[in-house]
Amino acid sequence: MAGLRTFDxxxxxxxxxVKTSSKxxxxxxxxxxxxxxxxxxxFGSFFGGYIDQQYVVDNQIKETVTINLDLYVHMxxxxxxxxxxxxxxxxxxxxxHINMEGMPFxxxxxxxxxxxxxxxxxxxxxxxGEAIPAQFREPIxxxxxxxxxxxxxxxxxxxxxxxxxxxxxxxxxQGWGYRSSKTTPKEEMNFAHVINELSFGDFYPYxxxxxxxxxxxxxxxxxxxYYFTAVVPTLYQKMGAVVDTNQYSLSxxxxxxxxxxxxxxxxxxxxxxxxxxxxxxxMRIGFFQFIIRLVAILSFIVYTASWLFRFADKTLVLALGPxxxxxxxxxxxxxxxxxxxx
Numbered sequence: 001m002a003g004l005r006t007f008d009x010x011x012x013x014x015x016x017x018v019k020t021s022s023k024x025x026x027x028x029x030x031x032x033x034x035x036x037x038x039x040x041x042x043f044g045s046f047f048g049g050y051i052d053q054q055y056v057v058d059n060q061i062k063e064t065v066t067i068n069l070d071l072y073v074h075m076x077x078x079x080x081x082x083x084x085x086x087x088x089x090x091x092x093x094x095x096x097h098i099n100m101e102g103m104p105f106x107x108x109x110x111x112x113x114x115x116x117x118x119x120x121x122x123x124x125x126x127x128x129g130e131a132i133p134a135q136f137r138e139p140i141x142x143x144x145x146x147x148x149x150x151x152x153x154x155x156x157x158x159x160x161x162x163x164x165x166x167x168x169x170x171x172x173x174q175g176w177g178y179r180s181s182k183t184t185p186k187e188e189m190n191f192a193h194v195i196n197e198l199s200f201g202d203f204y205p206y207x208x209x210x211x212x213x214x215x216x217x218x219x220x221x222x223x224x225x226y227y228f229t230a231v232v233p234t235l236y237q238k239m240g241a242v243v244d245t246n247q248y249s250l251s252x253x254x255x256x257x258x259x260x261x262x263x264x265x266x267x268x269x270x271x272x273x274x275x276x277x278x279x280x281x282x283m284r285i286g287f288f289q290f291i292i293r294l295v296a297i298l299s300f301i302v303y304t305a306s307w308l309f310r311f312a313d314k315t316l317v318l319a320l321g322p323x324x325x326x327x328x329x330x331x332x333x334x335x336x337x338x339x340x341x342x
Contacts, residue, residue: 086167
């Protein structure tokens with residue numbers, strides 16, 4: 001066995017000159033355990049990936065975008081008209097393209113009344129789990145129902161294609177704000193409302209938006225409600241799955257009959273599309289890049305731990321004496337290995 005030691009390419013200190021220490025062995029064990037923990041964490045990060053967010057100029061050229069609207073208005077449908085117009089001068093009578101059906105007015109549970117939702121950007125897994133496309137149902141024919149003429153509210157819902165430019169969506173009473181063959185009596189006007197859905201782009205009903213499940217209710221029936229939105233295109237990408245949607249910021253204002261100015265009663269949604277686009281991606285580094293990174297991290301930890309151990313040992317020896325050394329034990333008897341002759 002002694003002959004095998006002559007083939008050692010890296011000669012080491014003779015065993016009779018080496019002093020062992022249980023404290024040094026304990027520090028080595030703790031260092032190895034810490035290295036295993038770091039390696040386990042890095043493997044978890046490698047397989048789990050990381051979230052990369054980029055802000056780029058929106059390079060998609062779209063002429064139109066869809067506004068998904070679902071709300072209850074505390075007025076009969078026969079008095080309601082919906083219009084959309086934009087800065088190009090284009091005006092569309094949306095009432096002819098969306099669905100309206102009579103209903104009794106009510107405020108659903110879990111609806112925030114006279115307050116807005118907190119704007120929270122959902123994470124990518126939540127979006128991918130809730131991005132289930134859908135379409136609005138057909139309206140229910142209530143003409144055959146007894147007493148349907150007494151239904152005091154209107155369910156307005158549907159997808160509205162508009163030009164992808166700054167514009168406004170107006171929900172007003174007939175004869176107010178726009179010319180009409182008939183004028184809605186003041187006593188029939190009430191713009192208290194519940195917004196179940198207001199989103200832009202493809203219709204994903206399970207994705208929450210700032211105005212979803214909110215309501216406005218007031219003792220003053222003739223009021224103007226303004227919502228100002230700034231729409232930001234957002235693209236989510238993970239492992240081949242892509243969800244192209246939009247999120248928006250929000251502010252609001254209300255004007256009653258005693259407010260200054262001559263605001264037309266109604267519900268008004270003003271929208272503008274930002275030129276920037278957010279790309280949120282689930283990324284993973286390459287395997288060889290991961291190995292190089294892991295080796296570099298573990299090597300740095302070992303190097304740092306060795307110098308910290310030497311510094312602590314030197315400090316204890318200078319402050320308290322050699323007997324407090326971490327590197328040597330009181331028993332100076334040499335230990336033997338498998339290749340040593342005893």
